[in-house]
């Protein structure tokens with residue numbers, strides 16, 4: 001038996017740095033030591049990740065999951081579904097969504113699972129690093145990561161292109177490739193691509209360290225399968241997520257880690273519900289117009305996406321990797 005106690009009493013020492021250094025040392029050592037470390041690591045000290053708040057008890061867990069962008073919409077549905085499936089679930093979103101996130105945490109606890117809140121911006125390296133270390137300390141490991149966040153744009157009839165920025169909390173007209181500013185382009189890629197890359201990277205490091213495989217599930221889009229006018233940054237970023245997902249799948253398969261993504265058309269969420277009034281359309285007309293673009297002619301619900309993630313996270317889906325699933329071909 002190996003027991004490592006880490007006492008952190010100097011404010012300048014980050015728990016996550018200690019964690020990752022010790023982890024790396026163990027990773028470079030024998031597999032047995034690495035496994036024992038991952039199983040037995042105990043943290044005692046100052047708070048870990050930004051805004052971590054712990055919950056209760058529980059046994060009989062299927063494992064530990066982390067869902068980013070979980071305060072609302074698709075992320076919230078995925079977090080609740082994974083809890084119903086038997087996972088303890090860490091939930092993340094940006095700090096301004098802390099109250100909503102806490103409600104999701106309470107719902108997970110009410111479902112009989114453990115939960116912890118991690119407010120962090122996934123585009124910031126140190127915050128993702130702290131968050132993953134915090135999940136391990138709070139929930140005892142990391143088996144499933146579902147990365148959901150995005151700066152999102154939506155396909156509307158010509159001249160009604162709108163994009164939604166959760167960071168700004170506002171919607172605005174989507175821009176032509178001729179008009180997108182380098183700053184807008186960079187911010188979309190910071191969140192949608194760098195954020196996804198950081199989540200994949202730190203999740204995979206932890207899963208490799210644990211040596212028991214894992215599931216990484218990202219968010220791409222129908223816009224990541226087919227280019228669209230007027231949202232070049234969003235489309236390009238979602239194509240990039242598919243490239244990242246395939247590359248990660250090729251690399252991590254030997255560790256029994258599968259890497260997949262979901263790629264739907266329009267899903268009714270608090271975000272997409274903002275678009276109809278902005279386009280001077282009823283919700284009904286707006287979503288009917290979106291459904292015409294899907295191969296099935298139907299818009300998926302947040303529960304449909306949670307079902308995809310639930311299956312991809314299951315033991316039975318261990319043979320599926322590198323895929324992006326949805327309503328677009």
Ligand SMILES: NC(=O)c1ccc[n+]([C@@H]2O[C@H](COP(=O)([O-])OP(=O)(O)OC[C@H]3O[C@@H](n4cnc5c(N)ncnc54)[C@H](O)[C@@H]3O)[C@@H](O)[C@H]2O)c1
Nearest residue numbers: 069073074094121122148149150166219221266267269271
């Ligand atoms: N809703 C759709 O129609 C649709 C269609 C295709 C793909 N998607 C993809 O699914 C994902 C979720 O979509 P949604 O409709 O639920 O969106 P949403 O805007 O309702 O939820 C996204 C969440 O991500 C959070 N977030 C944003 N930036 C973040 C950051 N830097 N760090 C941490 N959290 C951050 C937001 O605060 C928000 O709570 C997105 O990646 C989106 O591109 C959505």
